[in-house]
Amino acid sequence: MIRNRFSCACIFCAVFGLALAWLLFVSPQTANAQGAKGPVSFINDVAPILQKNCFACHDAKKKKGKLEMTTWENLRKGGSKDDPISAGKSKESLLIEVLRSMGKERMPPLDAGDALKKDQIDLIAKWIDEGAKLDKGLDVKADLVRELRVRWNPPLPFVSYKFPTLINAVAFTPDNKRVVVGGNHELTVWDAATGKLSRRIFTRAERAHQMQFLPDGKLVVAGGRPGQEGDVRIYNIDAGTPKDHGGVPSVDGVNDKAVMLKELVQVDDSILALAVSKDGKKIAAGGTDRMVRVFDVDTGKVEHAVENHADWILGVAFTPDGKGLVTASRDKTAKLWDLVAKESLLTFPDHQNTVYAVTMTSDGVFGLSAGEDGAIRIWQATDKAKAIGKVSKSMTGHAKAVFRLASHADAKNPLVASAGADMTVRLWNPVAGTPLKTLAGLTEWVYAVAISPDGQLVAGGAANGEVRVWKTDGSVVSSFNATPGFVAPKVVETPKK
Ligand code: HEC
Numbered sequence: 414m415i416r417n418r419f420s421c422a423c424i425f426c427a428v429f430g431l432a433l434a435w436l437l438f439v440s441p442q443t444a445n446a447q448g449a450k451g452p453v454s455f456i457n458d459v460a461p462i463l464q465k466n467c468f469a470c471h472d473a474k475k476k477k478g479k480l481e482m483t484t485w486e487n488l489r490k491g492g493s494k495d496d497p498i499s500a501g502k503s504k505e506s507l508l509i510e511v512l513r514s515m516g517k518e519r520m521p522p523l524d525a526g527d528a529l530k531k532d533q534i535d536l537i538a539k540w541i542d543e544g545a546k547l548d549k550g551l552d553v554k555a556d557l558v559r560e561l562r563v564r565w566n567p568p569l570p571f572v573s574y575k576f577p578t579l580i581n582a583v584a585f586t587p588d589n590k591r592v593v594v595g596g597n598h599e600l601t602v603w604d605a606a607t608g609k610l611s612r613r614i615f616t617r618a619e620r621a622h623q624m625q626f627l628p629d630g631k632l633v634v635a636g637g638r639p640g641q642e643g644d645v646r647i648y649n650i651d652a653g654t655p656k657d658h659g660g661v662p663s664v665d666g667v668n669d670k671a672v673m674l675k676e677l678v679q680v681d682d683s684i685l686a687l688a689v690s691k692d693g694k695k696i697a698a699g700g701t702d703r704m705v706r707v708f709d710v711d712t713g714k715v716e717h718a719v720e721n722h723a724d725w726i727l728g729v730a731f732t733p734d735g736k737g738l739v740t741a742s743r744d745k746t747a748k749l750w751d752l753v754a755k756e757s758l759l760t761f762p763d764h765q766n767t768v769y770a771v772t773m774t775s776d777g778v779f780g781l782s783a784g785e786d787g788a789i790r791i792w793q794a795t796d797k798a799k800a801i802g803k804v805s806k807s808m809t810g811h812a813k814a815v816f817r818l819a820s821h822a823d824a825k826n827p828l829v830a831s832a833g834a835d836m837t838v839r840l841w842n843p844v845a846g847t848p849l850k851t852l853a854g855l856t857e858w859v860y861a862v863a864i865s866p867d868g869q870l871v872a873g874g875a876a877n878g879e880v881r882v883w884k885t886d887g888s889v890v891s892s893f894n895a896t897p898g899f900v901a902p903k904v905v906e907t908p909k910k
Contacts, residue, residue: 453540455485456548456564460557462533463488466521468558486553500545503538512537558681562642567617567667570599572659573898577878580895582621585865585872586650587630592872593650594880594895595621595636595861600666601895602650605870605882608893613663614650614672618642622685622700626866627710628693631674635698637683645677645684645698645708659898677708678715686728690735691822697738699726705740707752717752728770728818732794733777739794741768747782749794749801759802763790770818774827774843779805781829781843783815789831791846806846811835814858819871821864828885830871832862838873840885850887855879877901 453459463471463482470477473487480492489496497507511520512534519528528534540546547553551560574597582595591611592603598619602612618636626632632650637643646666653672655662666672677696678684684700695716699705705726707717721740728741737758738750747768749759766785773780773794780794789808793800813834820843821828829843838859840849852871861874870890874880878896883889894901 452543452546453536454548455540455546456551456557456560459537459540460561462529462537464558464561466526466529470521470525483557484554485547485551485557489553498541498545501542503541506538506541509534509538509541562679565641567598567615567619570597570613570615570658571898574896575899576896577894577899577901578896579620579860579876580874580878580880581860582624582634582636583861583863583872583874583880584624584626584632585863585870587626587866589865589867589870592863592880592882593624593632594874595624595634596895596897599663600624600632600634600648600650601897603880603893603895604891605865605872606891608880608882608891610661610895610897612650612655613658613661613897614648614653614666615663616646616648616666616673618644618646620683622683623687625687625689627689633677633687633689633696635684635687635700637680637700639683641682643678643680643682643684643700643702645687645696646673647675647677648673661897675713677713678706686726686741688729688731688738690731691733692735695731695735697729697731699729699740701725703742705729705738705750707738717755719750719752719755721748721750721757722746727768728772728782730772730820732773733775733822737777737794739771739773739780739782741771741782741784743767745784747771747780749780759792759794761790761792761802763792763804764788767814769814769816770831772818772820772829772843775820775822775824779843781818781820783811783818783831785814787811787813787815787833789815789818789829789841791843808841808846808848810839810848810851811837816858816860817862819862819864821868823868826868828864828868830862830864832859832873834858836875838862838871838881838883840871850885852881852883852887854881854889854892 471480471482478492482488499505503509578596584593592605594601600614619638621634621636624634632648635645653664653669664672682701684698686699688697696708705719706715722742722744724744730739740748747761764784764786768784770783779791783789791806793803811833815831815833817832819830827844829841831839836855838852855875857875857877859873859875863872872882878894880895881892
């Protein structure tokens with residue numbers, strides 16, 4: 414089982430989630446229900462309640478009671494009965510009847526959860542009594558999930574955190590001098606040598622799951638908000654007009670178009686995997702919707718959309734020629750896909766458990782995959798007729814789950830770094846299939862790893878916010894907690910017997 418990485422299980426997220434839930438769902442509604450000024454708005458007040466409590470069963474897929482309510486038009490068509498809303502007459506509206514019912518017709522169904530709060534029902538009733546109007550400018554066919562997403566505003570990151578941030582992504586800047594870390598609704602930039610925080614870049618995405626620099630120095634980030642939205646965005650991390658945020662120059666990567674340059678895609682749930690082709694012309698991204706999209710960097714357009722896995726995509730990498738993709742999935746397989754012929758060349762089943770990460774040797778001869786089984790498997794990725802899929806080596810130093818692989822495209826000194834649940838980063842020679850170094854010192858599961866462009870440094874990021882930068886010889890360059898303002902409690906070392 415993977416902890417914390419894709420779900421909001423940590424204490425911080427729970428507290429933060431509650432605060433957010435209060436802001437989003439409780440405060441505006443109570444304000445309105447208590448007779449605050451202005452009529453009730455469908456999209457701002459009513460639709461969020463329906464989304465949270467009803468859409469799960471009344472979306473286009475499930476359509477329970479033949480009722481679909483994710484567009485205004487369909488909501489007003491009604492289900493097996495007629496329009497559930499009688500404008501101006503809440504007492505005659507089926508919608509209010511089912512919400513107020515104590516019997517088996519109650520919605521949500523008795524066995525599916527609690528009734529809505531009185532405040533919430535009163536608010537919907539008030540909106541109906543006010544004429545059940547659709548907000549101006551909103552199309553009757555508009556996808557309400559999308560409309561609510563567009564209206565959602567990300568919170569400003571805390572000046573200073575009481576709880577550490579889970580780290581899913583790290584990347585070295587092209588000059589090898591700084592490390593960018595994915596935080597909570599922000600990217601943070603740290604000096605690799607000193608571990609000093611130099612910049613905060615606020616982002617719409619709650620989490621950065623993977624990121625990589627393009628050859629032109631811009632940063633591509635894949636991420637999202639669990640269960641709500643996922644995106645791939647391109648940033649200029651050095652642009653913008655910095656403002657002070659807890660003593661750190663900070664820029665607005667949400668609204669400032671000089672900082673957030675381009676949004677390649679926005680989907681309904683997190684994007685978890687990202688890769689840039691060797692020539693920097695293509696970006697591949699995949700996530701919970703099981704789709705891998707390949708974008709042309711210049712146009713920003715989707716060139717390919719590959720739906721090949723039965724479950725979440727957790728890792729993706731290009732073949733060196735950019736004509737193929739390797740992918741890792743929660744469906745327990747890694748796959749090799751030919752983008753030109755648009756066909757699957759290989760399904761690699763050996764892990765028999767979640768595959769978190771994939772990469773390739775720089776000559777494209779071997780694919781490497783790793784996952785919950787703790788092994789990094791090296792398999793033939795060429796020679797379609799004969800040897801494809803044949804395992805050449807299995808590297809098993811981690812013993813526990815391996816979450817991420819990073820490779821350095823230096824043919825002379827082949828180098829792959831892996832990050833795992835054993836709290837280590839390990840370096841390997843992927844051609845020989847041999848271990849090179851074990852980089853220790855992090856004290857939680859390591860979800861993120863990166864190799865510097867010059868191949869000299871390795872950074873690992875852990876679930877408790879810790880980041881460590883090593884030289885490839887294993888010596889520590891810097892070690893810090895990449896959570897702004899967070900002071901980790903002092904650990905008292907108990908001597909080993
Ligand atoms: C767990 C699934 C589930 C959830 C959640 C749920 N419903 Fe339903 N809903 C159903 C089912 C099943 C029916 C059909 C019941 C029947 O026909 O006896 C239904 C029927 C209805 C109907 C009657 C439709 C018609 O025309 O017959 C309305 C109105 C309705 N739901 C509103 C809501 C609202 C409002 C919410 C959220 C507060 C909600 N439902 C949440 C499962 C659900």
